[in-house]
Amino acid sequence: MSQDAKESTATAAPATDDGNGDALENLLHENRKFAPSAEFAANAIVDAGDYADAAQDRPAFWANQARTLLSWSKDFDQALDWSNPPFAKWFTGGEVNAAYNALDRHVENGLGDRVAIHFEGEPGDSRSYTYAELTEEVKKAANAFEALGVTKGDRVAVYLPMIPEAVITLLACARIGAVHSVVFGGFSADALRSRIDDAEAKLVVTADGTYRRGKPSPLKPAVDEALAKEGHTVENVVVVKRNGEPVNWVEGRDKWWADTVDTAPAEHTAVGHDSEHPLFILYTSGTTGKPKGILHTTGGYLTQTAYTHKAVFDLHPETDVFWCTADVGWITGHSYVAYAPLVNGATQVMYEGTPDSPHQGRWWEIVEKYKVSILYTAPTAIRTFMKWGKDIPAKYDLSSIRVLGSVGEPINPEAWMWYRDVIGANGGTKDNPAPIVDTWWQTETGAQMIAPLPGVTATKPGSAQVPLPGIAVDVVDELGESVPDGHGGYLVVREPWPSMLRGIWGDPERFKDTYWSRFEAMYFAGDGAKKDEDGDIWLLGRVDDVMNVSGHRLSTTEIESALVSHPSVAEAAVVGAADETTGQAVVAFVILRGDAVNNGEATVQELRNHVGKEIGPIAKPKHVLVVPELPKTRSGKIMRRLLKDVAEGREVGDATTLSDPTIMQQIAESLRK
Numbered sequence: 249m250s251q252d253a254k255e256s257t258a259t260a261a262p263a264t265d266d267g268n269g270d271a272l273e274n275l276l277h278e279n280r281k282f283a284p285s286a287e288f289a290a291n292a293i294v295d296a297g298d299y300a301d302a303a304q305d306r307p308a309f310w311a312n313q314a315r316t317l318l319s320w321s322k323d324f325d326q327a328l329d330w331s332n333p334p335f336a337k338w339f340t341g342g343e344v345n346a347a348y349n350a351l352d353r354h355v356e357n358g359l360g361d362r363v364a365i366h367f368e369g370e371p372g373d374s375r376s377y378t379y380a381e382l383t384e385e386v387k388k389a390a391n392a393f394e395a396l397g398v399t400k401g402d403r404v405a406v407y408l409p410m411i412p413e414a415v416i417t418l419l420a421c422a423r424i425g426a427v428h429s430v431v432f433g434g435f436s437a438d439a440l441r442s443r444i445d446d447a448e449a450k451l452v453v454t455a456d457g458t459y460r461r462g463k464p465s466p467l468k469p470a471v472d473e474a475l476a477k478e479g480h481t482v483e484n485v486v487v488v489k490r491n492g493e494p495v496n497w498v499e500g501r502d503k504w505w506a507d508t509v510d511t512a513p514a515e516h517t518a519v520g521h522d523s524e525h526p527l528f529i530l531y532t533s534g535t536t537g538k539p540k541g542i543l544h545t546t547g548g549y550l551t552q553t554a555y556t557h558k559a560v561f562d563l564h565p566e567t568d569v570f571w572c573t574a575d576v577g578w579i580t581g582h583s584y585v586a587y588a589p590l591v592n593g594a595t596q597v598m599y600e601g602t603p604d605s606p607h608q609g610r611w612w613e614i615v616e617k618y619k620v621s622i623l624y625t626a627p628t629a630i631r632t633f634m635k636w637g638k639d640i641p642a643k644y645d646l647s648s649i650r651v652l653g654s655v656g657e658p659i660n661p662e663a664w665m666w667y668r669d670v671i672g673a674n675g676g677t678k679d680n681p682a683p684i685v686d687t688w689w690q691t692e693t694g695a696q697m698i699a700p701l702p703g704v705t706a707t708k709p710g711s712a713q714v715p716l717p718g719i720a721v722d723v724v725d726e727l728g729e730s731v732p733d734g735h736g737g738y739l740v741v742r743e744p745w746p747s748m749l750r751g752i753w754g755d756p757e758r759f760k761d762t763y764w765s766r767f768e769a770m771y772f773a774g775d776g777a778k779k780d781e782d783g784d785i786w787l788l789g790r791v792d793d794v795m796n797v798s799g800h801r802l803s804t805t806e807i808e809s810a811l812v813s814h815p816s817v818a819e820a821a822v823v824g825a826a827d828e829t830t831g832q833a834v835v836a837f838v839i840l841r842g843d844a845v846n847n848g849e850a851t852v853q854e855l856r857n858h859v860g861k862e863i864g865p866i867a868k869p870k871h872v873l874v875v876p877e878l879p880k881t882r883s884g885k886i887m888r889r890l891l892k893d894v895a896e897g898r899e900v901g902d903a904t905t906l907s908d909p910t911i912m913q914q915i916a917e918s919l920r921k
């Protein structure tokens with residue numbers, strides 16, 4: 249199995265004081281390389297020719313992809329209009345309907361009987377939708393939303409679990425030109441309300457609830473709570489019945505999906521929307537407290553998601569079964585569940601629940617049942633499976649798997665090798681293990697940006713490696729100069745790309761400040777990276793105050809403000825501490841108010857729950873440490889670096905710039921008590 253492992257010359261740049269020392273240590277010792285098998289390369293859908301084509305004329309390359317992968321109701325005049333940077337326009341003058349491209353045209357092309365979605369519910373119920381059936385559902389939903397007064401340009405908030413109605417809702421919005429704004433079902437009522445308000449949503453689509461670890465888990469109560477206070481823009485709430493639990497009902501406002509969508513006419517004609525018509529808003533954490541509404545538009549987004557889905561996963565839509573495990577509440581669930589697989593006419597699996605329900609082999613049972621051939625998941629999941637042991641996947645037939653994808657955070661070489669051997673080689677029973685594609689991208693980039701091509705690139709455990717054809721990624725130093733191979737710096741994008749964010753909803757200045765002001769004429773991604781001796785890119789994590797917990801972005805500032813909104817908390821500092829399973833874990837240091845009583849574990853639990861309520865369960869700190877003081881510089885900046893040392897159990901680094909150098913000592917003593 250290791251006959252294709254070749255020596256490479258990967259060496260790392262000197263470690264910088266960026267808290268990524270461990271990651272760099274790993275990279276220093278990584279020298280394996282896995283070339284594609286001859287058979288895989290021979291059958292690959294995309295070869296190295298795409299790099300050459302794109303290098304010759306980048307906009308022309310993308311124009312060609314746009315015309316090949318999509319059906320335009322009106323052809324575009326110009327590939328790229330970059331006359332007003334950083335505001336890009338792609339495929340100007342063109343008209344395209346996302347839902348028509350994801351659905352109707354496949355039915356018109358005789359593929360109506362192909363399965364679009366195999367849905368697997370957590371309790372074990374399942375249903376499959378053919379392209380013809382899914383098209384009909386989306387047409388009904390489009391009619392229903394229109395009947396509720398939703399028109400082109402209106403915003404629709406979506407607060408749904410991983411059920412087919414989520415995809416149906418997104419595509420129905422796209423069909424009529426309404427702009428969806430999905431709020432992850434794990435977010436709190438407060439988070440939902442602030443997103444509804446920011447986007448001024450007219451309609452909310454939700455469900456009574458879902459299932460989590462065998463138990464009903466409610467959603468509707470959070471919508472009710474979010475809308476309890478007057479002053480919002482929501483006119484209707486459409487509710488999918490999923491778990492059948494009793495729900496509170498607001499007459500006139502609330503409508504069952506069954507009564508509105510299921511009964512709506514099944515005929516609906518899709519019209520083309522301008523290529524730059526807004527498709528969706530998706531909120532993501534930034535360095536300041538307020539989440540940013542990332543805006544994506546239609547033509548460029550569809551082109552790049554479809555192209556990358558085809559090229560990076562080597563998609564053969566007539567035979568492959570694709571499964572992206574991401575929730576539709578995140579960008580990965582937008583691009584590689586709701587849009588690209590359907591635009592490409594693929595068959596995909598959608599799973600509602602957790603990987604350990606009712607047993608720890610659930611995912612592998614699903615792979616076996618549907619003969620999943622392309623699996624796309626996150627390193628945090630892989631590390632969880634590693635913990636559970638390889639005996640569990642070994643009980644299932646995983647031989648259908650031929651491509652494995654990773655996304656959301658750096659994948660450590662150990663997890664990469666486990667993924668390859670245990671999942672990609674079916675526990676060592678396959679001669680040619682499935683290639684792993686580690687894909688780097690962001691909510692803001694809309695689609696994959698850096699990834700190997702499985703039939704072309706010799707992959708390296710832990711590196712996302714190469715910018716995709718048509719993508720101008722670079723690593724630069726403090727001054728914005730490209731670093732030589734073997735050195736580290738900041739990840740940037742030098743040229744506009746089709747699926748780039750078009751802005752932050754309602755805040756063009758923040759868009760410029762956040763992404764375009766750090767370096768002249770370059771998009772700053774907020775990630776540290778290095779180029780190895782081969783020029784391959786290794787991602788080193790965020791350089792700003794954004795944490796990455798299980799592949800989800802959380803802002804330190806946001807969690808700190810949630811903590812200080814609790815009456816007992818005077819001050820709070822939050823850090824992301826390295827965690828074996830989740831990549832990073834939230835660790836909070838709090839100073840209690842003078843009059844607050846420290847009830848030990850009860851106080852800690854209360855503060856954790858408070859964050860859960862303010863932001864959502866995913867933001868709950870793993871540890872809350874009550875301390876007498878926080879380390880601050882003379883100018884009053886909290887030195888999170890030192891707290892991170894404490895949280896990760898390291899010797900505390902240089903504390904000489906603290907206003908009171910004994911503080912770290914005091915903290916250590918208080919934690920020993």
Ligand code: 6R9
Nearest residue numbers: 655656657658686687688689690691775787
């Ligand atoms: C798609 C998605 C984006 C941030 C990004 C980076 C991290 C994503 C990665 C990766 C290393 C990869 N990230 N993929 N780091 N290797 N393959 O995750 O979007 O939720 O916006 O997060 O995630 O730090 O800046 P999003």
